[in-house]
């Protein structure tokens with residue numbers, strides 16, 4: 001990008017304000033350090049939506065809010081803050097996006113959540129795992145608990 005007024009290169013253009021215009025673009029105010037003209041640009045965020053492959057094989061767009069809702073249920077009345085939950089989920093989102101794949105299975109996401117939740121709060125972890133892994137009986141549940149103890 002060059003200054004539309006004096007043609008100075010990008011390095012002379014200082015971003016003075018940057019905010020989302022809508023969900024697909026960012027509005028940036030720039031000031032040219034050479035001629036001091038200010039101008040606005042709209043940049044389209046190029047994002048490839050990440051798809052989630054569900055257990056039944058259907059696809060849905062990755063939605064961090066769904067993960068947050070699931071984790072929040074597992075953490076009900078536990079000493080886990082909203083900040084911890086959203087930090088955890090955005091970490092997971094970043095990890096998934098960094099793999100540069102366009103789809104991920106719901107079980108991979110579940111495993112990532114369990115991995116992180118285990119370090120934050122064991123009770124929440126077991127709750128999440130019991131919903132997520134759909135423990136069919138007490139034995140599977142006990143196995144999970146034993147596995148938890150061994151990992152300590």
Ligand SMILES: [Zn+2]
Nearest residue numbers: 003006032035
């Ligand atoms: Zn300029």
